[in-house]
Amino acid sequence: MTVIDPGHRYQLHSLDGGEPVELVFVKREGVRYPGNVGAHPGTNLQEVLRACIARLAYLDAQIHDYRTVAAIPLLRHAVELLEFRAAHRHGRADPSLLGLDVIADRFCHQCGHVGCAGECVQ
Numbered sequence: 001m002t003v004i005d006p007g008h009r010y011q012l013h014s015l016d017g018g019e020p021v022e023l024v025f026v027k028r029e030g031v032r033y034p035g036n037v038g039a040h041p042g043t044n045l046q047e048v049l050r051a052c053i054a055r056l057a058y059l060d061a062q063i064h065d066y067r068t069v070a071a072i073p074l075l076r077h078a079v080e081l082l083e084f085r086a087a088h089r090h091g092r093a094d095p096s097l098l099g100l101d102v103i104a105d106r107f108c109h110q111c112g113h114v115g116c117a118g119e120c121v122q
Contacts, residue, residue: 008042023048026112032089044112049079050103076103086113090120 002011004022012021024042027033053075060068083102084094095102095115108116 008040046079046082046102046107047112049075049082053079053103079103083114086111087115090116092116 001013002020003009004011005027008025008027010023012023014021024040026042026044027036027038027040029036029039053072056068056072056075060072079102080096084096087094090111090113092115095105098115100114102114105114107114108118108120110116110118111120113120
């Protein structure tokens with residue numbers, strides 16, 4: 001892995017000969033994003049972890065291994081903590097208190113978080 005823009009752009013090694021893969025996180029400017037200079041679209045960490053959970057489920061279906069199964073709830077818990085953090089930052093109730101599943105439920109296309117119905121402020 002190579003850091004291109006700390007916190008926002010990473011170049012990942014590609015296996016089996018492909019070009020490096022770039023992972024891009026959303027970058028926003030303003031009071032709520034101290035230290036950021038410049039802005040661009042991208043994903044958030046929760047979405048990447050959801051993809052990792054899906055990948056682990058796929059791998060376990062190929063070749064079952066208890067370690068693969070054990071990793072899934074750990075990543076799920078990381079997503080929960082990040083969504084709880086986001087809810088707190090945006091003044092919303094924790095998604096679990098609303099009966100939401102932070103992995104499977106719909107998320108806001110503005111802020112990228114579960115439990116937001118578009119009332120977020122960037």
